[in-house]
Amino acid sequence: MEQRHLGRTGLRVSRIGLGTLTWGRDTDEHDAADLLKAFWEAGGTLVDTADVYGGGDAEYLLGQLVERLVPRRDLVIATKAGSVPDPDRRFDGSRGHLLAALDESLERLGTDYVDIWQVHAFDPRTPLDETLQALDIAVSTGRVRYAGVSNFCGWQLAKAATWQLGAPGVRTRLASTQMEYSLLQRGVEREVLPAALDLGIGLLPSSPLGRGVLTGKYRNGTPADSRGASEALAPFVAPYLDEAASRIVDAVAIAADGLAATPLQVALAWVRDRPGVAAPIVGARNAQQLTAALSVEALSLPDEICRALDDVSAPVHRYPDQDWSTL
Helix, strand or coil: CCCCCCCCCEEEEEEEEECCCCECCCCEEEEEEEHHHHHHHHCCCCCCCCCCHHHHHHHHHHHHHHHCCCCHHCCCCEEECCECCCCCCCCCCCCHHHHHHHHHHHHHHHCCCCHHHHHEECCCCCHHHHHHHHHHHHHCCCEEEEEEEECCCHHHHHHHHHHHHEEEECECCEEEEEEEEECCCCCHHCCCHHHHHHCCCCCEEEECCCCHHHHHCCCCCCCCHHHCCCCCCCCHHHHHCCCCHHHHHHHHHHHHHHHCCHHHHHHHHHHHHCECCCEECCCCCCCCHHHHHHHHHHCEEEEHHHHHHHHHCCCCCCCCCCCCCCC
8 A cells, every 4th residue: 555654744654544433332353353454464554543432442452453463563553632521521632631641542552652643622721832732742752753633623723733833843743633524525625724735734534435425325225234324323424415415426426437436436536635635544344344445545536537526526615715816
C-alpha cells in the first residue's frame, strides 16, 4: 500500500487507515485479530483508536494483538483523548485530564508511546493554550511522537495550529486533524480543509463511506445486519438516507458500473485522493469487508468521473466562505 507523509511532517502513514470504533463492543478479539492481520499483510500501517471506544476496550484489544500478531514497529498507532461520559461536560480538554488519559491509554495499549495523539474535540471551557500544553508535554516526555486534533472547526484549527507555530522548537506543531469527510459530507471543504492545507496539517477523514451509505447497501431498504438496522447506530446512519443523499449514491453506483468497480471503491478512491487528505479511516466488521475496502489501492478515478461526482455532491458555498468573490 502506498505511504504518504502526514501533513508537513516526516511521518509516513498508509493511505488507508484501520478504524477500531467497534472493537471491544461489536468486534470481538477473533474478528479484531483477522482485521489487523489482513490490514498489515496488505501494507497498512495506520491504526486509529480512542480512549472512549468500547469504554477503553478497543485500546486494550489492540494492545493484546500488537507484538503477538503484528510487530509494534510496523504500526502507526493513533489514539485520542478528551471525550468524557459526562452529560454535563462532553469534552474535557484540561491539561490534567488529557495527560492522565494518555497514561491510561498507554497502559491499555501495552506500549510506552503512541505515534499520533489527538485531542478528540474542542473544549470551550478550557483555555486552548492549556489544552495544547498537554500535547507539548506529551511529546517532550517521549510518550507521543506526533500530535493532532479532531473535530475542530476551521477557526479552532487555525487558532490552535498558529499558536503552536508561534514558538517553534518549544511547542509541537499539529500534524493531523481528524474530521468526517465523504461524498455525503463535504462540509470540511468550506474552512477546515483550506486551513489544514495552508498550515501543513494532514486530514484523516472519518466515515469516508458516508457511514456505510455510499456502499449502496441501503438503496433498496435497510439490511437486517447493517448499522442502519441497529438500535444503537440507526440514528448515526439516518441523516444520510434522505433524497439528496440518494442522488449522490445513485451517481456513485453509475460511476462504479462504468469502471467495472464497486460503489465502495469509487467512494473511497474519491475521498482518498482529495487534496490535503493523508488517509481515510475505514471501519469494518470483518476481514471480508476490510479486504473489499483495501482493494481500492489499484483504483484511480478518471478526471471526468471525479468532476461528475464533485458536481452531484457539491456543498453550498455562500458568504463568508473562502471564495465568495463572485457574489
